Amino acid sequence: MLRYCLYCGRELAEHEGLEQLRQSVRVSFDPERERVWSVCDRCHGWSLWPHEDGYREIPRLERAVVDHAHLLYQTENVALLDANGRELIRIGRTQLPEEAWWRYGRQLRRRRAAYRSRLSLLGAATYAAVSYVGANLGLSRITGDFYPSDDLHADIMRWRWFGREAWAGRAPCPQCRSVLIRLFFYRTRFLLLLPSTERGLAVALPCSRCDPWTVDKVHRLDGAAAERVLRRVLAYHNVQGASQDELADAIRLIEDAGSAEELVGGLAAERRSLYGLGRIRRLALEISVNANAERRRLADEAAEIEAGWRQADDIAGIIEEELA
Secondary structure, X not given: OOOEOOOOOOEOEOOOOHHHEOOOOEEEEEOOOOEEEEEOOOOOOEEEOOHHXXXXXXXXXXXXXXXXXXXXXXXXXXXXXXXXXXXXXXXXXXXXXXXXXXXXXXXXXXHHHHHOOHHHHHHHHHHHHXXXXXXXXXXXXXXXXXXXXXXXXXXXXXXXXXXXXXXXXXXXXXXXXXXXXXXXXXXXXXXXXXXXXXXXXXXXEEXXXXXXXXXXXXXXXXXXXXXXXXXXXXXHXXXXXXXXXXXXXXXXXXXXXXXXXXXXXXXXXXOOEHHHHOHHHHHHHHHHHHHHHHHHHHHHHHHHHHHHHHHHHHHHHHHHHHHO
16 A cells, blocks of 8 residues: 555655555545555545455455445545544445434443542542532622533533533514623523424524513524534433443434434424423433534535546546556
């Protein structure tokens, strides 16, 4: 294989062999035409391996796909895969199922481990003690404000990891014209999911000045702003992470809905508050919203990769003709 990028000269591998390839460098392979490329992480150039090296490596790459890979995204010609942290690009469609939410399930398990660690418990206890002493000395702001509930550990971790504000901007109420400037996390349990033409959902906070209140009297965010706020707010409420059983239940909800997009759309159509969804549906919603955002990013990335592959494929064809 190549140790250096043919376009910018960046070192791709410390020594010969796939194992020594830098983790950030992608490997692209075309099993049908027996071609392998290293895709430089700096200039994004496709460096074609010598045919003999590619021929030997393709069976190993195919085994890695079957044994370890998760499908991230695929087009008609390109499949993006994750194989134990190594990103692979397989030219041609793959038979692997596309389950984008596996990555976010893994993140929730890691979050749970961090939340339940001894260091986390010790930090929360220390933080609570300092806060108590500060309050009695008239220094209530020494550790910041947080709103305690039945789970003091969770409240402290939420404050430490997220702070007080979920969003800042201007969101007027269409009825009384009062303007929401800051959305504090302690109010986000009342945040409503609403359907929208932009990315399938909107989030809205009931207006505190309108009486009687209706679903139209809200401070509303749509599109990208709604998605950013919702992702942050769900991480705040799901600060404890999730157990394996909870993840299984959440993923089952996604599968029953048909897809992550359909789950989000279905929950938005119910017009419920985050508190009203319950824990498992909040977990499923966090997984789905993150998966949808990642899918859009991967779709853009796959389009660029496919354009790069077509150019690299033309060059490879010319090289093979010259060597024939």
